[in-house]
Amino acid sequence: MDDYPLLNLFWTMLWLFLWVMWFFLLFKVITDIFRDHTLSGWAKAGWLVFALVLPYLGVLVYLGVRGKSMAERDMRQAREQEAAVRQYIQKTAGTGGGSVDELHKLSTLRDKGDLSQEEFEKAKTKLLA
Template sequence: MDDYPLLNLFWTMLWFFLWIMWLFLLFKVIVDIFRSDDLGGWAKAGWLILALVVPYLGVLVYVIARGKSMGKRDMKEVQEREAAFKAYVREAAGTGDKGAAAKGGPSVDELAKLADLRDRGAITDEEFVQAKTKLLI
């Protein structure tokens, strides 16, 4: 360890971490090339060849030329995933269009409406029980 000074170890680690960061960026650029809808087949092939043949320069040029749209595509994907997750949760909870009522069972919304009618005095307790029994059967 005496023949490898601490400063050289620092520089080696710095270059190693920069190389790892560049690898992450390279994979992100390659994924973005294939995900991009506004590029045709030849343009995708050209960007891919540039990113793989001249890797450092190709990634840098891609990020400079298409970085803004790259961020927009990322945001769009996040919003689509969030909307899909929310729709799944609504469906699983039975409050969506394909809830329990569509499957033949009572809907949580229908039971809540009945309870609200009873609480406001629009229907009596007996009418509430009868309507609830109809929903549950």
């Protein structure tokens, strides 16, 4: 450990961190190239070749030219995923909580004595089926 002073260790950690961040940025750009539906196939191929053959220049130019729309695509994808999750939850739980409301009404009718326990169970089974 005496051959490798603490400052050199910090420099090595800094360069390793920058290297990892660089690959993260490169993969983010490549993912964005394929996700963008407004680009033609040849434009995607051109950006991809530019980013892989001249990686530093290609990524920096891509961020300069298409960086703002990259953030917009990220936000649009997040909104679409959120809408899909909401739609799935509503479909699974029942639209608007209708089955829950109906079950509550049945329970109220049973508690008031308007429905017998047998009628309540039949209606509940029918509602939940």
